Amino acid sequence: MDQKEYLKRYMRYLKLECGYSANTQAAYQHDLLFLFHFLEDQGKTVTEVKLADLETFAAGLHDQGIGPRSQGRILSGVRSFYRFLLLEGDVKDDPTELLPWPTIGEHLPEYLTTEEVDQLEASIDLSKWEGQRNKAIIETLFSCGLRVSELVNLKISDIYFDEKFIRVLGKGNKERLVPISDEAIKQVNLWFVDRRQMKIKEGEEDYVFLNRRGHHLTRTMILIMIKRQAVAAGITKTISPHTLRxxxxxALLKGGADLRAIQMLLGHERLETTEIYTHMEVSDLRREILEHFPRNIKKKGKM
Incomplete structure (x- = not known):
């Protein structure tokens, strides 16, 4: 079987088994072509690859001037491909299992404390028609960890108020159930009081969050709203809807939640994606030690 046939089968797997979008499939295919071109130069097939070959391949990505993050993305795609081949019985062992990952500089996402989220919500002018809607949006993003694309597509029929769950359609059209807090339920119900007074466009009746013309919101609208609200709240961090996620x-990790539980709630396919939050926790601990550990305090006092 030649490489084109392996690629064709893998693309079919990503589409039918994983439910990935056409854009995601194209991204995986694009990254795999780096490997295929390398193997052609080496005169090897995908089933003959060993760890040493992949180490040479990874070093070649660096030599081509490809940055660490892009290297990581490409190698992640290669790893996914070989797990597929292992699943299909095309290879007996996964050659990517011990492949070292490129070192990526620590770039941790910005986040808000619960107090800062309260500060953000407190700055909302509830006398404006959109005030309660915006408060419900911020509380839902924070309480449920939704992607902004998931929030704009949230339907009333997706909310189970009595059971305190919402049904979310995430990446790859994968559904998951996420608990919704009492506070978020309260704010959404308060928004529904205003929503009932609106003239809603045909076909938009089931969307939770609407603009003043009765259409469901876009991601850009929510991004602009949150950035403006951060300024009003005096929050100097650079934030976006994803910041609330x-x-x-x-907040869950700090509260002692299991990392795999957080992975399920966020809808991450790979645990490695969720593990960035352990790095954030370590970063916070480091800061606390530097600021509050007695010996560090003494040293600061002598300076």
């Missing part, structure tokens, strides 16, 4: 995950 990070804040949700960080």
């Amino acid at each position: 990070h804040s949700f995950a960080t």
